[in-house]
Amino acid sequence: MKITLISPYPDxxxxxxxxxxxxxxxxxxxxxxxxxxxxxxDELRGEERPRYRDEDLNKLIPLCADSGxxxxxxxxxxxxxxxxxxxxxxSKLKIPIIWGGCHPTIRPxxxxxxxxxxxxxxxxxxxxxxxxxxxxGKPYKDLANLWIRDHGKIKKNAPGPLIQNLDLLPHPDxxxxxHYILKGNKIVPFNSELLxxxxxxxTISEYLRMVGYQTxxxxxxxxxxxxxxxxxxxxxxxxxxxLRWRSxxxxxxxxxxxxxxxxxxxxxxxxDDSFFSxxxxxxxxxxxxxxKRINLPFFCLTSPLTITEEKMSCLVDAGLICIQMGIETGxxxxxxxxxxENFTNSRMLKGTYIINRYxxxxxxxxxxxxxxxxxxxxxxxxETLKFISRIxxxxxxxxxxxxxxxxTELYNLAEKEGLIKDEKKQIYNxxxxxxxxxxxxxxxxxxxxxxxxxxxxxxxxxKKMVRILNSDALHFFWKLLFLxxxxxxxxxxxxxNR
Ligand code: B12
Ligand code: SF4
Numbered sequence: 001m002k003i004t005l006i007s008p009y010p011d012x013x014x015x016x017x018x019x020x021x022x023x024x025x026x027x028x029x030x031x032x033x034x035x036x037x038x039x040x041x042d043e044l045r046g047e048e049r050p051r052y053r054d055e056d057l058n059k060l061i062p063l064c065a066d067s068g069x070x071x072x073x074x075x076x077x078x079x080x081x082x083x084x085x086x087x088x089x090x091s092k093l094k095i096p097i098i099w100g101g102c103h104p105t106i107r108p109x110x111x112x113x114x115x116x117x118x119x120x121x122x123x124x125x126x127x128x129x130x131x132x133x134x135x136x137g138k139p140y141k142d143l144a145n146l147w148i149r150d151h152g153k154i155k156k157n158a159p160g161p162l163i164q165n166l167d168l169l170p171h172p173d174x175x176x177x178x179h180y181i182l183k184g185n186k187i188v189p190f191n192s193e194l195l196x197x198x199x200x201x202x203t204i205s206e207y208l209r210m211v212g213y214q215t216x217x218x219x220x221x222x223x224x225x226x227x228x229x230x231x232x233x234x235x236x237x238x239x240x241x242x243l244r245w246r247s248x249x250x251x252x253x254x255x256x257x258x259x260x261x262x263x264x265x266x267x268x269x270x271x272d273d274s275f276f277s278x279x280x281x282x283x284x285x286x287x288x289x290x291x292k293r294i295n296l297p298f299f300c301l302t303s304p305l306t307i308t309e310e311k312m313s314c315l316v317d318a319g320l321i322c323i324q325m326g327i328e329t330g331x332x333x334x335x336x337x338x339x340x341e342n343f344t345n346s347r348m349l350k351g352t353y354i355i356n357r358y359x360x361x362x363x364x365x366x367x368x369x370x371x372x373x374x375x376x377x378x379x380x381x382x383e384t385l386k387f388i389s390r391i392x393x394x395x396x397x398x399x400x401x402x403x404x405x406x407x408t409e410l411y412n413l414a415e416k417e418g419l420i421k422d423e424k425k426q427i428y429n430x431x432x433x434x435x436x437x438x439x440x441x442x443x444x445x446x447x448x449x450x451x452x453x454x455x456x457x458x459x460x461x462x463k464k465m466v467r468i469l470n471s472d473a474l475h476f477f478w479k480l481l482f483l484x485x486x487x488x489x490x491x492x493x494x495x496x497n498r
Pocket of ligand 2: 221222223224225228229230231273274303326
């Protein structure tokens with residue numbers, strides 16, 4: 001029985017889906033992987049619009065026709081894409097469709113309005129057991145993790161245990177065999193050249209102008225930020241060890257294989273929520289092996305609570321050339337709202353100084369900030385700007401407009417306060433790039449590259465000035481400036497392919 005797995009993401013990494021594919025193949029089920037990059041997904045401005053052209057989706061039908069099961073992976077912003085794909089497939093084929101990933105885990109009932117089956121939580125064993133049952137004609141209504149539509153009712157099965165030993169999982173499927181991608185108005189077989197092109201388009205690859213291979217060396221995160229879906233996942237697996245690590249050997253073997261398959265790679269990009277939460281022993285072991293056997297520059301994320309001088313020095317020696325750290329806010333009140341009370345300004349500043357010591361050997365570090373936080377006051381925003389004025393340069397700020405994803409604690413709070421009026425507009429179809437247009441956000445944009453000295457920023461946030469410039473009366477003016485900025489960036493992107 002063949003299984004078709006579909007990814008709507010513009011980034012073609014889809015680590016989860018590729019792992020599922022490798023796992024199914026290892027257990028004897030051949031797979032098709034189809035990538036349908038929904039480029040509208042990254043540019044949403046709250047509007048509901050078709051993500052694909054029907055004629056493109058029609059080309060999916062023959063590729064899926066001989067499958068025993070079709071799986072779609074989705075995050076909240078790709079809900080509309082998954083609905084469109086599912087409806088088109090259902091109009092022509094009578095094959096069960098299962099949805100899995102972050103959004104179905106959080107909102108299974110909503111997803112079951114379209115999919116026949118939803119996987120809640122970790123997918124490997126759930127999809128394997130489902131395939132085995134479908135193949136042998138055995139009932140599958142009681143399988144762990146699966147929520148199933150059954151004669152107008154929903155059968156809800158609790159999740160099975162988490163996979164504790166991640167080394168037992170096969171490495172993500174980059175075989176290119178039976179892999180397809182929507183390119184222009186055609187669905188074409190993936191090949192090495194296309195893989196190179198798409199890997200070069202990943203956000204970090206683009207930033208560093210390299211061809212990056214993205215992977216994960218862990219599952220889970222040690223923190224519990226109130227705006228993050230990790231909170232719901234942790235509740236789902238309350239009695240289990242949620243943060244799990246792969247061994248250095250498993251990571252290095254995956255990367256050796258990736259280098260063999262993709263000789264054009266010039267960057268490794270670790271997407272773990274916090275690579276630095278590994279202990280120093282494990283970091284040393286990884287660093288030594290990585291330097292000897294992989295020897296490519298690499299990128300990873302850290303958090304202000306886990307970064308130390310020793311870990312940093314070890315990883316820079318191993319090839320770390322760029323790092324990303326979540327700062328999010330400089331306001332104590334908002335830190336509390338985010339459950340990030342331990343992320344004090346002094347601790348976060350210390351983190352930036354540790355990173356700054358390696359500026360000669362590294363590219364500009366990326367510091368994440370969250371904007372447009374409900375209940376955030378002008379004073380809170382000014383605290384953040386003051387903090388930014390103290391960060392040692394060079395740096396680049398990554399500015400994300402907060403999206404209140406369902407399943408987060410912050411979503412629940414906002415809903416109670418009546419702040420969520422239109423979920424589709426405010427959440428499902430909102431991109432993190434969709435910032436509110438006001439004076440303080442403009443300052444953040446202007447100081448994004450760390451090109452001006454901090455004292456200028458401090459001058460621009462003198463209270464009286466902010467009161468006038470950030471007033472509602474001037475909103476239209478800032479809106480125009482933001483629009484002009486977006487247009488200019490698009491032109492620059494077209495001209496310089498950046
Ligand atoms: C790596 C990553 C990225 C990468 C790569 C994404 C990609 N397309 O491959 C990049 C940086 C590009 C990225 C971008 C975005 N990301 Co992102 N990303 C992650 C991250 C850190 C890891 C995802 C991952 O690979 N996990 C490991 C795998 C093994 O887990 P998994 O994907 O959940 O898959 C398992 C199960 O869910 C299930 N499963 C998954 N798919 C399917 C399908 C079927 C059929 C079945 C049965 C099961 C199943 O089985 C898998 C194996 O157990 C997560 C946070 C996290 N820790 O998960 C955020 C996360 C998924 N991203 C998020 C978001 C919002 C985004 C963006 C939309 C916006 C943004 N803020 O950046 C963009 C847009 C995506 C794009 N352009 O492709 C949110 C999603 C929230 C939500 N409710 O949807 C998360 C959860 C971050 C967060 N903490 O809030 N992301
Ligand atoms: S550190 Fe990042 S991944 Fe971890 S809980 Fe906070 S936001 Fe989520």
